[in-house]
Amino acid sequence: MNNKSFFITFLLLTLYCGLCFANPEPFPVYFTSQAKIKIDGGFGDWPRVLPFIIDSDTQLKRGKRADYDDFHAVIFCFLDSGNLYLRAEINDKHPLMNKKTGTNIWQGDCIEGYIGFREEEAYSYGDGDFQYGIALTPDNQQTWIWGGIDVSMKNFEAVVLKTEKGAALEAKIPVSNFGLSSVSATTPLWIDFAVNNSDDGAARLQQLVWNGDGEGWSDPSVWRKAYLTDNMAEFKKPSFISKTTIEPKKNHRLYIYNNAQPWKGTFTIDGDEYTTDESGGASLRFDEETRMELEATIGGKLIKQPFVVEVDRSRILVQLPVKRIKVNQIGYHPKEKKIFIVKTDGLTLTSKSFEVVNKATNSPVFKGEISGTKFDNPTKENIAYGDFSPVRLTGTFFIRMEGIEPSYDFEIKNDVFADIFYTTFRSYYLQRCGIKIEDKISGITYGPCHKDDGYLKETGKKIDVKGGWHDAGDYGKYIPTAGVTVTQILLLYEKFPDRFEHFNLDIPESGNDKPDILDELMYELDWMLKMQAPDGGVYHKVNTYKFPGTKLPEADTDKRLVYEVGTNDTGIFCGTVATAARVLKSIYPSYAQKCEKAALKAGEFLLAHEAQTVTPSNDYTGAYLSSDSDDEQYWAFAELFRLTADRKYLEAANRHMKKSWVPAIGWENTLTLGIYTLLKSGNLPQKQKENLLILFVKEADSIIKKSELNGYRAALYFSEYSWASNKTALAYALNLLLAYDFFYEKEYLEVARRQLDYILGFNVLSKCFITGMGDDPVKYPHHRIVQASKVIVPGLMMGGPNDEAQDGKYPKDLGPRGYVDNWAAYSCNEYAIDYNAPLVFLAGYFMCLKDKGLLE
Numbered sequence: 021m022n023n024k025s026f027f028i029t030f031l032l033l034t035l036y037c038g039l040c041f042a043n044p045e046p047f048p049v050y051f052t053s054q055a056k057i058k059i060d061g062g063f064g065d066w067p068r069v070l071p072f073i074i075d076s077d078t079q080l081k082r083g084k085r086a087d088y089d090d091f092h093a094v095i096f097c098f099l100d101s102g103n104l105y106l107r108a109e110i111n112d113k114h115p116l117m118n119k120k121t122g123t124n125i126w127q128g129d130c131i132e133g134y135i136g137f138r139e140e141e142a143y144s145y146g147d148g149d150f151q152y153g154i155a156l157t158p159d160n161q162q163t164w165i166w167g168g169i170d171v172s173m174k175n176f177e178a179v180v181l182k183t184e185k186g187a188a189l190e191a192k193i194p195v196s197n198f199g200l201s202s203v204s205a206t207t208p209l210w211i212d213f214a215v216n217n218s219d220d221g222a223a224r225l226q227q228l229v230w231n232g233d234g235e236g237w238s239d240p241s242v243w244r245k246a247y248l249t250d251n252m253a254e255f256k257k258p259s260f261i262s263k264t265t266i267e268p269k270k271n272h273r274l275y276i277y278n279n280a281q282p283w284k285g286t287f288t289i290d291g292d293e294y295t296t297d298e299s300g301g302a303s304l305r306f307d308e309e310t311r312m313e314l315e316a317t318i319g320g321k322l323i324k325q326p327f328v329v330e331v332d333r334s335r336i337l338v339q340l341p342v343k344r345i346k347v348n349q350i351g352y353h354p355k356e357k358k359i360f361i362v363k364t365d366g367l368t369l370t371s372k373s374f375e376v377v378n379k380a381t382n383s384p385v386f387k388g389e390i391s392g393t394k395f396d397n398p399t400k401e402n403i404a405y406g407d408f409s410p411v412r413l414t415g416t417f418f419i420r421m422e423g424i425e426p427s428y429d430f431e432i433k434n435d436v437f438a439d440i441f442y443t444t445f446r447s448y449y450l451q452r453c454g455i456k457i458e459d460k461i462s463g464i465t466y467g468p469c470h471k472d473d474g475y476l477k478e479t480g481k482k483i484d485v486k487g488g489w490h491d492a493g494d495y496g497k498y499i500p501t502a503g504v505t506v507t508q509i510l511l512l513y514e515k516f517p518d519r520f521e522h523f524n525l526d527i528p529e530s531g532n533d534k535p536d537i538l539d540e541l542m543y544e545l546d547w548m549l550k551m552q553a554p555d556g557g558v559y560h561k562v563n564t565y566k567f568p569g570t571k572l573p574e575a576d577t578d579k580r581l582v583y584e585v586g587t588n589d590t591g592i593f594c595g596t597v598a599t600a601a602r603v604l605k606s607i608y609p610s611y612a613q614k615c616e617k618a619a620l621k622a623g624e625f626l627l628a629h630e631a632q633t634v635t636p637s638n639d640y641t642g643a644y645l646s647s648d649s650d651d652e653q654y655w656a657f658a659e660l661f662r663l664t665a666d667r668k669y670l671e672a673a674n675r676h677m678k679k680s681w682v683p684a685i686g687w688e689n690t691l692t693l694g695i696y697t698l699l700k701s702g703n704l705p706q707k708q709k710e711n712l713l714i715l716f717v718k719e720a721d722s723i724i725k726k727s728e729l730n731g732y733r734a735a736l737y738f739s740e741y742s743w744a745s746n747k748t749a750l751a752y753a754l755n756l757l758l759a760y761d762f763f764y765e766k767e768y769l770e771v772a773r774r775q776l777d778y779i780l781g782f783n784v785l786s787k788c789f790i791t792g793m794g795d796d797p798v799k800y801p802h803h804r805i806v807q808a809s810k811v812i813v814p815g816l817m818m819g820g821p822n823d824e825a826q827d828g829k830y831p832k833d834l835g836p837r838g839y840v841d842n843w844a845a846y847s848c849n850e851y852a853i854d855y856n857a858p859l860v861f862l863a864g865y866f867m868c869l870k871d872k873g874l875l876e
Contacts, residue, residue: 396731
């Protein structure tokens, strides 16, 4: 892209809202061997220590406040050898509002604490790191502690009172809740606090955080280094007790204490005078980045403190403008239908003419007129279409219309689908676990990682489950997503084996006796085979107890657990390895035999547990758990029937055919994979075959209808702009391609092809939802390798527009606009291996159709 062609705006998005410090000093926390404190809501027996003041706009990490008095807090804390003591005073216009229990109390009025007993900074929770919460309710205080195990705090004492300005808390928490028998003045300490506010007790409206960025629940590196001291002189010396690095264009309160009480006086910042109020605070605001020095004369001594106004550079995002003219930013095959879309709202078009312009010569190669003006209900836009299918020249082009900014560039080339397939499938190599990655093409370097995978959660026994792919933006490995991903790509290979025999993916195995596509799939299959338990059942996942912080894979050294066997996992595993046995039988018979043996063993487990679904446990690293196991078992038994022709498996599959539809393929529902493989088995009873074909054609027609109702041709109803909507659209496209195997309807190919356009820029946001591809690609994915290395892993597709905005980083109810390119926006901007699976299938499928001359 020629950057001179575009106006680039910098949006300062709150994805890491915490501020960096100008060499922050450790914060003193008082320690005494035995405190004489009565928990009664009175604070007269408290030592005079420094407060944690949480009131600035710079500390507001979620939501908005009506004004300063609407919500803020002051917290005090200290420890004795056996307890942590808390005192809090909260300004709140609607206090004591919390209707939640257990781990959900953060949604109401609540104090959250973060505490770590370790010497060094850490980026993920270790054995000594804890998050805890206390609901601000006067009776039956709900608490929880997260660290090691999620439970209510034991032997907890607290008094919560309503006050004139809001609420007050006094609490005593035994350190045994933090796995300690006692603490001393030499115990290392990291600390942070947050306060949550809800006006109705049902949902959090705002969160203020003392030190961190709002992500301290997963990343303890944002907590403040502290130290315990019994020397009261530490609290009497002049102290700047709030941040001395702040963001521009935000109101900030700076506090100065002396003799353990607010200091009233005048200080200067680069010659400008400020006066503190009775609370020792002064309000500051700076519109530009700068570095200054704060000076104050306190007790006859001149005190100097560096003062910085700046934005954390990791939070500066380049957002390109949404184009009126939307194109597939990767490109088109010369012989296929080629269309673009233009938003006509707010335009007075003097002409409907458009030009396709050769970028190299800046000369038009085709002229046409837009047509088909319509109102698009999902986006509430008026749009029109341009057709430039007659252009069969190769090169780089853009669309130009009078009075409208030109489109992004696109290519017309014979290998356009091969380029998409190469980049998106090769991303799996860059997700490998257990080996060192030094990729000269992308620049990604890490590992070797997770060399101790893993330990059975139930018994602690170590088993070898090394290898496989990292599942998503985190480093877990999950059977459900692994299975449906491998299977979809195996089906692609099965359909076009000759095309992939010599397709070079530039992976370490390139040049050996296997096609690269199979080398990569077998890397994941090898791991899957390790996940089968001796009884034939299959373990659900491998992951740490909690998600790691922002770090490279080799730095994720926390203990990795292997979670229990699950019926759904066993069903998906069985279907996958049975597919592998069939596809690989003629070319790698010994490996295929290994897969067949594992599939039959999984089938035995399923038959033995058919009447009762076995569900694994879950902690805090997510789980792929569907509501029932019928679809997984249906697929598993269908694959076993196709593999063995044993009718007992067909009978078992039929027992689990509980729904009469053909859903989008995904870990959530594998029914379609079972239907497809039965139709392909060759020995299915004719009546059953006819019934299944009816289901297939009904679903295909439904997908066509959805696409026709959507102005951007996405096969999505408005309600389907939810979690992983991009995957859903492509999964529907995959359904159409599978249906084409039986009905040969060209419209199925056309609508499936349009789903690729949608992902690659033909959407209301004119966004290419794939890293490293197009003029406006994803640049800030929720992906630890990218975040930690600042190097893009190319070919990762994001989940895409999500109306529900579960991460809180953008507004809800935006439908197809519910997306932001933001590190922290995991609900719309995270990748997962199963998201890429239908994308890889489509790119490979159309690449092979092109080779066969079927795109004309």
